[in-house]
Amino acid sequence: MAETYPAKPVRFVVPFATGGGNDFLARDLASELQAKLGQSFVVENKPGAGGLIGSDIVARAPADGYTILMAANSAAIVDAASKAPPFRLARDLAGVAMVAEIPMILVVSNNVPAKSVKELVALLKEKPGAYNYASAGPGTIMHMTSEVFAAETGTSMVHVPFKGASQMVPEVIAGRVQVLFGAANSLIPFIKSGQVRALSVAGAQRWQGMPHLPTLMESGIPIDLNIWYGVLAPKATPRPIIEKLNKEINAYLATDVAKKKLAAQGMEPLMGTPEQFDALVKNDVERWTRVASQVRFSID
Structure with a gap:
């Protein structure tokens, strides 16, 4: 399966408008993945509802590797604060690769x-x-x-x-x-x-x-918060596809070209396995659940 993937263009959803970190990273990765894998990675901006609209599109997409998401930890916040979200981050989406922190x-x-x-x-x-x-x-x-x-x-x-x-x-x-x-x-x-x-x-x-x-x-203000970005896919996406994307993304992030591009944007690369990204997502949802309770914020 991994040998033949991708056999057609891949939809790369950005759940925010153009001009932000998600958009920059998605377009940079799309260009690199297209060059390495021989198929177009088409970036689509789907802003709204704090990233919920675009994330939901990916969570509902077929789990075949042809729809992926450039997420940020805002996705964990929306999950933690939503009373009845259309999807749950850890349940419905799988970590593909951590990308950057800013x-x-x-x-x-x-x-x-x-x-x-x-x-x-x-x-x-x-x-x-x-x-x-x-x-x-x-x-x-x-x-x-x-x-x-x-x-x-x-x-x-x-x-x-x-x-x-x-x-x-x-x-x-x-x-x-x-x-x-x-x-x-x-x-x-x-x-x-x-x-x-x-x-x-x-x-x-x-x-x-x-x-x-x-x-x-x-x-004197006890706040320690950065933004992370990473690629997610529908939960049941075949493991060989996730591992192939993870390998290509990590290989690119290790290059001097990628490091210089990220540094120009104030970012640092984050690299790791899909399992490490899944753990980061899980921990972040738990963290933001506590924060949402502290500030009494919820999304109906």
């Missing part, structure tokens, strides 16, 4: 006077509910991280959801939305150009791309 950066509009996390918290406490924060939709890691931040700091902001980075970043630049926890790759150009102001990174360690930025932990 830090989240806390940025504010230039019309926000805060120059540090401490000053931002003081401002939010002074004017509860007067400031907005952006996300790529309810249940995305941007949304949940913002809610965890509010819970840990005793502040409140108004949630303004968008379909992806290409929609929300311009609103932050314009000052119509003031706060954003976003992926480094979508924010780097705007931070460097001075269009938004970076205050902190959300991971446990300082990010080598901007080592001057303190972590939230350094500011």
